[in-house]
Amino acid sequence: MIASPREQEPKLGSYLRVERNDHTVLVQLLIESRLGTNGLIVNPCHIARHEELVAEAGRQGVETVLDPRSVELSTSVGLGLSGVADLPWAPVAPHTPDDLGGPAGLLLSEEIVGFAVKEGLSAILAPTHILGGADDPWLQVDSALVRDLRRALDGQGRAATPIYYLLVARSALFRDKEFLGRLVTVLADLPIDAIWLRLHPFGTTTSGPVALRNYMDVCRALHAVGVPVVGEYTGTVGLPLLAFGAVGGITSGLTLGERFSLDRVTKKSSGSGFAPPPRVYLQSLGVFVSRDEARQLFEQRGMRSAHACTDAACCRRGAVDMIDNPRRHFVMRRDAEVGKLSRVPPQLRPTVYLDEMLRPASDAAVRAEKVLPDLQRSRRRLDSWRATLGAMADGHAEATRSPVPTGHRRPNS
Numbered sequence: 001m002i003a004s005p006r007e008q009e010p011k012l013g014s015y016l017r018v019e020r021n022d023h024t025v026l027v028q029l030l031i032e033s034r035l036g037t038n039g040l041i042v043n044p045c046h047i048a049r050h051e052e053l054v055a056e057a058g059r060q061g062v063e064t065v066l067d068p069r070s071v072e073l074s075t076s077v078g079l080g081l082s083g084v085a086d087l088p089w090a091p092v093a094p095h096t097p098d099d100l101g102g103p104a105g106l107l108l109s110e111e112i113v114g115f116a117v118k119e120g121l122s123a124i125l126a127p128t129h130i131l132g133g134a135d136d137p138w139l140q141v142d143s144a145l146v147r148d149l150r151r152a153l154d155g156q157g158r159a160a161t162p163i164y165y166l167l168v169a170r171s172a173l174f175r176d177k178e179f180l181g182r183l184v185t186v187l188a189d190l191p192i193d194a195i196w197l198r199l200h201p202f203g204t205t206t207s208g209p210v211a212l213r214n215y216m217d218v219c220r221a222l223h224a225v226g227v228p229v230v231g232e233y234t235g236t237v238g239l240p241l242l243a244f245g246a247v248g249g250i251t252s253g254l255t256l257g258e259r260f261s262l263d264r265v266t267k268k269s270s271g272s273g274f275a276p277p278p279r280v281y282l283q284s285l286g287v288f289v290s291r292d293e294a295r296q297l298f299e300q301r302g303m304r305s306a307h308a309c310t311d312a313a314c315c316r317r318g319a320v321d322m323i324d325n326p327r328r329h330f331v332m333r334r335d336a337e338v339g340k341l342s343r344v345p346p347q348l349r350p351t352v353y354l355d356e357m358l359r360p361a362s363d364a365a366v367r368a369e370k371v372l373p374d375l376q377r378s379r380r381r382l383d384s385w386r387a388t389l390g391a392m393a394d395g396h397a398e399a400t401r402s403p404v405p406t407g408h409r410r411p412n413s
Contacts, residue, residue, distance in 0.1 A: 009346065011338070016037050016041065016331065025254070036339060058120050064120070065164065066124045066125065068087075068124070074095045078094070078265035078266075097140075097141045100145060105144055105145050106148045106151075108148075109149040110152045113152040122161065123162045123164060124149065126146045126163050129141075133176065139182075165190065171202060184225055188224070195227055197218070198260045199215060199218065199260065200261055201260065202259065209384055228249060228403045229249075231251070234258075244399070247402050248403050280294040280329070283337070284307045284364055294319070297371050297372055303371060307364070311332065347397065350396050
């Protein structure tokens with residue numbers, strides 16, 4: 001029997017970035033067999049707290065991806081972030097291109113691989129750095145680091161371990177056709193299995209019509225490399241990126257990390273240094289609110305029926321559990337959103353996203369903002385996406401589409 005197009009399509013990629021206190025809820029979901037994500041992105045600064053999570057994920061075949069924090073290690077602000085300077089491969093002063101050429105680059109790669117093997121991690125983000133242009137020396141150094149990483153993995157008997165190229169740059173840089181052309185040529189020659197994209201500034205709160213279109217254009221240019229593109233720190237705007245085929249996978253923080261900004265590693269923060277409390281995901285609107293705001297919303301007549309979770313496996317007590325355990329609620333709702341798009345043939349995903357996810361959300365936001373006025377900005381953003389993506393849908397059939405990440409090495413990589 002010939003498989004249907006739906007059966008031939010693998011599930012769209014969804015990865016969760018695990019921070020200090022996220023492991024408890026994720027272990028619980030793994031034990032319940034309710035974690036539908038492709039993989040977990042492991043912060044090596046918290047590896048001692050997350051050993052049980054990594055082990056259980058490995059037992060269940062959930063990918064565990066090591067982020068070696070190379071971007072943080074190359075700036076003075078990043079090096080000062082909690083735990084970064086204590087990593088086994090951390091330098092005394094921020095890395096520069098001259099520091100990692102030749103044998104020093106190979107040593108760094110071997111240290112990272114040794115850590116990944118020791119901790120039982122199944123994939124690695126290449127130790128790349130912020131690119132500033134076509135002539136940036138980091139591009140050549142990072143290419144050598146990728147090859148060193150592959151040699152180190154093969155030497156440890158880990159030939160099947162994928163390497164994901166972490167591409168970090170300012171969005172404006174991609175208007176330079178020379179840079180984009182050289183980048184595609186360089187990446188196509190590397191033993192990488194996906195491109196993980198961090199563009200500054202981009203994410204749910206910085207994705208107006210021009211930024212959204214430009215992000216998709218960058219992704220489609222990167223499709224020429226022939227590997228999956230994964231959108232990092234995209235937040236809820238990652239869903240239309242998946243639906244329109246710009247990316248084959250997205251990463252999410254557990255109710256945090258909806259946008260990427262280089263300011264985190266280039267500018268000193270006046271904050272406390274502690275992670276903010278988890279927020280409540282209103283899946284009907286695709287937005288996050290504080291716990292206090294969620295309580296205020298649900299106190300109003302009609303808001304529980306419109307916005308409270310109705311999945312008993314997720315939130316048995318509806319709105320109460322959404323507020324009490326917002327991480328669990330978000331993880332299960334994001335799994336459901338990605339799963340919904342995955343079950344639809346690629347050519348129908350834009351229509352399903354627009355008709356069944358975005359339009360109901362923008363309509364519902366009109367009423368919700370009367371209770372929470374701060375939602376006005378979110379409603380305007382949803383309206384903007386609705387107009388922008390509606391126009392893009394007409395030409396979707398001719399657009400290129402990212403492959404879906406599978407957690408395995410691509411042939412000939």
